[in-house]
Amino acid sequence: MRLVLGRRSTSESLRRRRRALPAGADAGGPPSFYVQPVGAKPALSGPAVPDLLHAEPRAWGDLRGSSELVRFAFEGGDCEGVFDTLIEALPLAPSTFDPATFATQLYLDELVRSSLRVTIEGTHVDASAKVLRRVLETPPARAIDGATRQRVLAELVAKPAMRGDLERVYLAIRRLREALELSTGTEPNLVRRKVGVLVALRRCVEAMADGFEGAESVLSRLRDLGQRVRGREAWSRLVQLVDVEGNLATVDVRLRLGSDGTIRGFGVLAIRESETSILPGPFGRFVQRMISFLRGYRYGESEVVVRLLEEVFAPLADDVVAILACTGAIETYLAALGFRDLARGKGLEVCLPEIVEGAGERAIEGLFNPLLFLQDVTPIPCDVPVPRHDALVVITGPNSGGKTRLLQSLALTQLLGQVGLFVPAAHARIVRAPNLFLSLVTDGDAAQIEGRLGTELMRIRQLFEQLQPGSVAILDELCSGTNPNEGEDIFAMVVSLLPRLRPQVFVSTHFLGLAARLERERPVESLAFLQVELDPEEKPTYQFVPGVATTSLAHKVAARLGVTEAALGELVAAKLRG
Template sequence: MHPIRAQVPTESIARPPEPGEPHAPALPSTDKIPSLLFVDPPARTDLDELRQSLSFAFTSGVSGGLFSQALDRAPIAPSTWDPKSFAPDLFLEELVARCFRVRVGGHEAVVNRGFILRVLSRPPSDTRVTELRRGILHELSGSPTFRGQLERLYTASCRMRGALEGAVAGKKFDPTRRQLDVLAIVKEVFDLMSGSFEGARSGLARLRDFGQAVQATEGYRSMADLLDYDEHLATLRLDIRVGADGRIRGFDVVTVRERQENPFVLSPVRRWLAKLEMFFRGYSFGDGEVMARLVDAVFEGIEDQVVKLVPLVGEMEVYLGALGFRDLAEAAGLEVCLPELRSAAEGERALLGLFNPLLVAGGGKAVPCDVVTDRADTTLLVTGPNSGGKTRLLQSVALTQLLAQAGMFVPARRASVARVPGLVVSLIQETKFDQSEGRLGMELLRIRALFEELGPGAMVILDELCSGTNPSEGEEIFELVVTLLEKLRPQAFITTHFLTFAARLEREKAIRNLRFVQVELDAAQKPTYQFVDGVAATSLAAQAAARLGVTRGELEGLIDRNIDRNQLASRAMSIMGRDSAFAGPSVVGRDSAFAGPSVVGRGS
């Protein structure tokens, strides 16, 4: 079977799950954190500290980075992946910063990139967690209503974060008024939760269930009553007198009706008696102090539920960032998908319409390609000219694997991906000032590090293996690496310019599950950024040199230009020297005649 082909029967790739599959377990009460990233939300060891920070932020208006610290300490799903073995070479920080942007209402939100990076770089070992995330994204991408509701909930949560973290610092506000405003936003968040995502069958239903559970608590009812008391103490009916000029001359109060159904509203007689009692007991305080005590008591009743909203803001950013990645691809005329996830023993791997998201984010034009192998544990050897797309292909494959197992969209129109227990990527070999080895030594250390990190069944991505030494020795090491990799049965993608050696391996077929592809060239011998079966016959070094201006004619022209420039500079210096002979003593010379021995002379 061809490892890469232009067209593949679409029946060979399972379609994404139907809406609501898999169904996420609902949260029955307010006891658990309403997580969108975990099937069973883990207990937080810093919950008491988080609650204290929240209480201080509510009281003082200064949080000291409450939300950021909560996300920095937030637990991540258990994973067998080690980010150090792939994150630097895949530029994951740039991927998050450029591709996972959150735009709501035409404005770009400031998100916690570090938390998104932690989530993406540690794909969960528990497949239920992956399916939970996929189900949420499937519903969000298929329902503009659900996406709009999540965006509104996120916007309200951000306003709550701003109110708690002192976004109005520097302005003079009544502390009690600020706290009442915070409570109003908190109530809005819970109301949005309870009224959104009706009919959702994914983890989005958790938000609705949690909001409704909170609304049923005594703490929420007390908060709602206090806010209603603050907004609607009484209703006045007036008679207004208007003059001949249309201006109001006065008004008379006809009726006053207080909200007796609100438990915070006391009748005038009860208010008078209460103040009289406090007076005889020796207490003296105003209505403002009473309201402040009421606000504190109400917040204590709802505080445990508000604490659970703090990490939820970062979790919403993960999904809104994934939708932002989808929007970025669509704006470039490309497609993303939720891939089918298989075990390594379940047959072929297929990536259709694969593109490099880093290239798109940088403003480049990505040309989608198809990658299909008959087995998931295939070692794919990629050959072809420089600038033909080989390294970009490796990046795309690795990012697809990472995002797929993290439960996110992948940069492909359709995809079938086999799960792996880890990923090792080596694309960049930087020269360091303190390195004790030459290029060969560094390459051998890279190979040793590979086998130290690579476990059975993992994915390995290697760019230009053994390029740091002469071909004869490099080919021997190359063959050793490929032969030993077979014992680990990894999913391997390797690029090389040892074309004669690769052609021999293709002919001999001595290594099981070794497949060969090359960069496709058009009639003008230019890369099409597609890949076809076989081994490239040439690296097209002459074409690359011509494109970059490294031909004999170009280089000789540069040499002649530098010679002419040097001769002109010498002639100019000569003219300046002759002119100085008729100009009399120089300024320096005249000054030195009165300055005595120079500093240089004394020092010498």
């Protein structure tokens, strides 16, 4: 019988931990197995990180510190969680959007948690929420960068095999990081830990180099990185060592079996080490240890192997940094695909929108609000029948009719579309905007200085301060914080001034009389009106049709909540009887 001895079989000779080398060891140097002298650090010109989010690669800055950190992790340093800093440093293109004007009211953290989830073969994988939020908050100012991301997603949808390639690379990168962060408490055998890193690195590079064949998007940059690493001399040494590690020696043995099939004894016939140029033979290893002993370095065979592993890894540290740095961009695409899968699982459709520049017609069909997923509710999709992009759209209808959800959906469609991701609509054509202003009605803050009227006026002031020509402005219940007479006057003033900036505006209101008058008089050409559609029983269908609502259905809401004269009268009578 022939046995192949690998990592476990030879672990006894490698079990001892590496002892600290004397001071100056790196300078004088124990014997090296390669041309590169021991202690010499590879040139750090900076890892070449493939940019998967932009048409023209953006610089990461100085990553030499990250390369040193990778070496420290490989040598056994405690680096659990520290690579988050590298991943979260993903460089993003400049953006004209200010997150302060929309981020909190779109609940981006909750959106990432509930909808933008990385799911591979039905298993949820924790992604970097910080990276995903940064991507969502900063739509690139240049249209070509958003189009670059759309091309990647379109290719991943059209070619399922390529999506499989991306998922394999992502899982391999995660395993590489886990191997680097593996603590000595979990894996005290230093040799086994280092070999595990090399094996994970090999699988990662091979997944990149062998995948994405024929890619027409920037995904080809992953393939280029893998093939570039695989073509280096240092890579051939790593492969040779990993192959040797799995086949260190071949042993011929003779087994003596009992009648019950158990082994009663065995004898070793021959031991033959694998033929390889990367490890010295037994005599060579003995000579190296003797030379080291005479030079003042005392360490055993396990220390020789540890030194060998470190020298194999050192020239590839920059490549490891480049690979780890791809994590955030890959997660962005996988999270977008996860959103698509989630929506389709609920019978909803998403799309990559057409984005037009300047003037153009808007078309949004099958729009839904993914924030409703947080409530385990399946949204009812609707259309937005207002093709004019610079229309000032006034939305009316009863409470709980879907007005606020519609406004959130429109804001998310504009934001996600310009980021370059799927939008929550079956079909969408939107007009690029320089920024987004979102103002939804929120509960009062105990620390606020102004009253309701002052707070409302500050909201309007901020709108005009931050709005640029062509911007998207979405306002919920404008002027609801003051009495109807004053509120209508302010509302009319805003409606008369906003069109001068030719923005894209959606505003909801409960001033039904004013909305009806504006519809009749048309003081501004760009005015358009949508109302909540009601069924024959006066229940909202969560669809929107042209026109102005004639009632807020306050009586229906009051009846549903038991706030009618009869119901309250019974409560009063019961109190008096008691």
